[in-house]
Amino acid sequence: xYWDKAKECMSREDLEQLQLERLQxxxxxxxxxxPFYRKKFKESGINxxxxxxxxxxxxxxxxxxDDLRDNYPYGLFAVPLRxxxxxxxxxxxxGMATVVGxxxxxxxxxxxxxxxxxxxxxxxxxxxxxxxxxxxxxxxxFGLHYGAERIGASVIPISSGNTKRQIQILQxxxxxxLVCTPSYALLLxxxxxxxxxxxxxxxxxxGLFGGEPWSEEMRTEIKNKLGIxxxxxYGLSEVMGPGVAxxxxxxxxxxxNEDHFIVEVIDPQSLEPVAPGELGELVFTTITKEAFPxxxxxxxxxxxxxxxxxxxxxxxxxxxxxxxxxDDMLIIKGVNVYPMQIESILFDIEGTEPHYQIIVxxxxxxxxxxVLVEVVESIFxxxxxxxxxxxxxxxxxxxxxxxxxxxxxLVEEKTLERFEGKAxxxxxxxxx
Amino acid sequence: xxxxxxxxxxxGKLRVLKRIxxxxxxxxxxxxxxxxxxxxTTLLYTIAGIIKxxxxxxxxxxxxxxxTKPEKIVxxxxxxxxxxxxxxATLSVRENLILGGYVQYKRKKFQPDQELRxxxxxxxxxxxxxxQLAGTLSGGEQQMLAMGRALMAKPQLIMLDEPxxxxxxxxxxxxFQIILKLRAAGNTVLLIEQNAKAALGIADRGxxxxxxxIILQGPAEDLLVNKDVQRAYLGRExxxxxxxxDLD
Numbered sequence: 128x129y130w131d132k133a134k135e136c137m138s139r140e141d142l143e144q145l146q147l148e149r150l151q152x153x154x155x156x157x158x159x160x161x162p163f164y165r166k167k168f169k170e171s172g173i174n175x176x177x178x179x180x181x182x183x184x185x186x187x188x189x190x191x192x193d194d195l196r197d198n199y200p201y202g203l204f205a206v207p208l209r210x211x212x213x214x215x216x217x218x219x220x221x222g223m224a225t226v227v228g229x230x231x232x233x234x235x236x237x238x239x240x241x242x243x244x245x246x247x248x249x250x251x252x253x254x255x256x257x258x259x260x261x262x263x264x265x266x267x268x269f270g271l272h273y274g275a276e277r278i279g280a281s282v283i284p285i286s287s288g289n290t291k292r293q294i295q296i297l298q299x300x301x302x303x304x305l306v307c308t309p310s311y312a313l314l315l316x317x318x319x320x321x322x323x324x325x326x327x328x329x330x331x332x333x334g335l336f337g338g339e340p341w342s343e344e345m346r347t348e349i350k351n352k353l354g355i356x357x358x359x360x361y362g363l364s365e366v367m368g369p370g371v372a373x374x375x376x377x378x379x380x381x382x383x384n385e386d387h388f389i390v391e392v393i394d395p396q397s398l399e400p401v402a403p404g405e406l407g408e409l410v411f412t413t414i415t416k417e418a419f420p421x422x423x424x425x426x427x428x429x430x431x432x433x434x435x436x437x438x439x440x441x442x443x444x445x446x447x448x449x450x451x452x453x454d455d456m457l458i459i460k461g462v463n464v465y466p467m468q469i470e471s472i473l474f475d476i477e478g479t480e481p482h483y484q485i486i487v488x489x490x491x492x493x494x495x496x497x498v499l500v501e502v503v504e505s506i507f508x509x510x511x512x513x514x515x516x517x518x519x520x521x522x523x524x525x526x527x528x529x530x531x532x533x534x535x536x537l538v539e540e541k542t543l544e545r546f547e548g549k550a551x552x553x554x555x556x557x558x559x
Numbered sequence: 560x561x562x563x564x565x566x567x568x569x570x571g572k573l574r575v576l577k578r579i580x581x582x583x584x585x586x587x588x589x590x591x592x593x594x595x596x597x598x599x600t601t602l603l604y605t606i607a608g609i610i611k612x613x614x615x616x617x618x619x620x621x622x623x624x625x626x627t628k629p630e631k632i633v634x635x636x637x638x639x640x641x642x643x644x645x646x647x648a649t650l651s652v653r654e655n656l657i658l659g660g661y662v663q664y665k666r667k668k669f670q671p672d673q674e675l676r677x678x679x680x681x682x683x684x685x686x687x688x689x690x691q692l693a694g695t696l697s698g699g700e701q702q703m704l705a706m707g708r709a710l711m712a713k714p715q716l717i718m719l720d721e722p723x724x725x726x727x728x729x730x731x732x733x734x735f736q737i738i739l740k741l742r743a744a745g746n747t748v749l750l751i752e753q754n755a756k757a758a759l760g761i762a763d764r765g766x767x768x769x770x771x772x773i774i775l776q777g778p779a780e781d782l783l784v785n786k787d788v789q790r791a792y793l794g795r796e797x798x799x800x801x802x803x804x805d806l807d
Contacts, residue, residue: 151772152773152776155772155774179578232777
C-alpha cells in the first residue's frame with residue numbers, strides 16, 4: 128500500500144533529478160533570505176549559484192544545534208513571520224529552545240510525509256488513531272495528527288499521560304492504531320494486564336512508535352503483548368518532525384522521504400562521509416521546506432544506510448534504526464534532556480556543590496531519573512526541614528525546565544566519585 | 560520526457576540562464592512563471608535549439624538534444640508555439656497548418672487530410688476559416704492556428720510561449736481550456752506565462768524563474784499558496800482564498 132506511489136517508487140535517476148532541482152533552488156533561497164547561510168557560504172567560498180551536482184553537497188558547510196541556538200528564535204527563518212503558520216520548539220543544551228517554523232505548504236508536505244508512513248504500516252481511512260504523543264511545542268503530537276487526518280483516519284488527540292484514561296479510550300473508542308513512544312506502549316500493555324483487561328478483545332491492529340530509540344527485542348515484546356503490527360518512525364523537529372523516515376510492513380529499516388530530504392552519513396570526527404552501509408551520524412538537508420530550511424544539519428543520531436532495495440517496492444532508501452547519539456543527550460520519556468541543562472540549573476541554586484550525577488533507570492516500563500547532588504556540609508548539620516526544602520526546590524526547578532519529573536537525592540560533600548579526565552556524569556542503567 | 564540539468568545560455572557575453580535544472584514528465588502540464596526579462600523565452604528557445612546552450616544537459620525522451628539543430632528537435636518530437644503567434648499572414652489557414660506538418664511530410668506516411676481533421680476537431684473555428692488568409696484572423700484565432708500548426712508535427716512535447724499575450728480575458732480562458740484538452744488527448748505541455756494565476760490554475764507543476772535562476776518549484780497548487788509567488792506574481796486578491804486581505 129502506498130500513499131504517493133509516484134514519489135515513493137521513483138527511479139533513482141528521476142529522484143536525483145528532482146533532488147538537484149530542489150536543492151539548487153533551496154540554496155538560492157537560503158543564500159538570499161537567511162543571513163546566517165549567506166555569511167557561511169561566503170566564508171567557505173561557496174557560490175550557491177555554482178552548484179551543479181549532488182556530489183557537491185560535501186563542500187557545503189554543516190549546520191549544528193549550536194547554530195540554531197545562536198540564531199534564537201527566528202534567525203534562520205527563510206520567510207517573513209507573516210508567512211509562518213506554525214511554530215514548534217525543542218529543548219536545547221542550555222535550556223534555550225530551538226525554534227522551528229512552518230508555512231502552509233510546509234504543513235501540507237509534513238502531513239503528506241506522515242501519511243506515507245501511516246499508509247506504509249497499513250493505516251487507512253477506516254482506522255481510529257489514538258495519538259498519545261504530547262501536543263504542544265513538541266512536534267510529535269501535531270505531526271502525526273495532521274498525517275492521520277490527511278489519510279482520512281479518525282484521530283483521537285488524547286496527548287500523552289493519564290494511563291488509565293488512555294486505556295479507557297483504547298477500549299471504548301475502539302482504537303485501531305496506537306501512536307506513542309515504544310516504552311509507553313509497553314506500559315499500557317502491562318497496566319492492562321494488571322487490570323485484567325482482555326487485550327485480545329481490543330480493536331488494536333497497528334502501532335507506530337517513535338521519539339526514542341528502541342530495539343528489536345522490544346518490538347517483539349510489544350507485538351506479543353498487544354498483538355499488533357509495530358513499526359518504527361523517525362524525525363526531529365529541526366528537520367521537520369516525525370515523518371522524516373518510517374518503516375514499511377517489512378519492518379526492516381526506515382524509508383527516508385528522499386524527495387524532501389537529502390541524507391548523508393558522516394564520520395562525526397573526520398566529518399567525511401562513511402563508506403556505504405557504515406555506521407555514522409545522520410546529516411539532513413531539507414529541499415522543500417519554505418519557512419525553516421536547513422543545510423546539512425547534523426542530527427547527532429547514529430545510524431547506517433541500507434543499500435539493498437526493499438521488497439515492499441519503495442525505492443526510497445532505508446536507514447537502520449537509530450543506534451545511539453554522538454553527544455550526551457538523553458532521551459527520557461521521549462523528551463530530550465542534556466546533562467548540561469541539569470548542570471546549569473544546579474549551578475544556579477545556592478547550597479549545592481558543582482558535583483552531581485544523573486542516574487537513569489527503567490522502573491517497570493518507564494524511565495526514571497535520579498539526580499544526586501553534593502551539598503555544602505552546613506546543610507547536613509542543619510535541620511531536616513531545610514534539607515527537604517532545598518530538595519523540593521531543586522526538584523521543582525528541574526521539573527519546570529526539563530519538562531519531566533526527576534528524583535533528587537542530596538549527598539554529602541566529596542562522596543561522589545571525582546574524575547580526572549572526562550567526567551562521567553550520567554549513569555544510564557536502562558537496557559533498551 | 561524532458562530533462563534539463565545545469566543549463567546555461569545567453570546572448571553574446573550576457574549570461575541569461577544560470578544553471579537551470581528542471582524536468583517535464585509525460586502527460587504533464589508544467590508551467591514556468593516569471594517576470595519580464597527573467598529568461599523564460601530564452602529557456603524555451605534554448606530547448607528548441609534556436610539559441611545555443613553554453614553549458615548543461617538537455618534530454619528529450621532520453622536522448623541528448625543540446626546543440627541539435629532546431630529542425631531536428633522538431634523531428635525529435637518537440638514543437639514550439641512562439642510568442643506573438645508568428646503565423647504566415649499571407650498564406651491561408653490550411654497552408655499554414657500544412658507547413659506545420661513539414662517534418663511529417665518528409666516521412667512517407669503523411670496524410671495531410673487526416674492530420675487536418677484532427678486539428679479541426681480541436682479547433683473547429685480553423686475549419687470555418689480554412690481558406691482565409693491567416694493575417695485576417697483575430698488574435699485568438701491566430702493563437703489557435705499557431706497551436707494547430709505546432710500540433711501538425713505530432714510533437715511529444717508542445718511548448719507554448721505566452722499564449723495569452725494580447726488576448727482578451729475571455730479568449731485567454733478559451734485558449735487555456737484548449738491546453739487542458741491537449742493534455743487530455745495525451746500531449747505533454749510546457750507552458751510559459753506571465754499570467755501566473757491562469758497558468759498555475761491549469762498546470763500540474765510550476766517553476767518560478769527569476770533573473771535566470773529557478774528560485775522555487777513545486778506542485779501548482781503549492782505555488783498558488785506560496786506567499787512569495789502571491790506577492791510577486793499573483794497580486795493580492797488571492798491571499799487567504801477570499802478571506803480578509805491585508806490592507807497594508
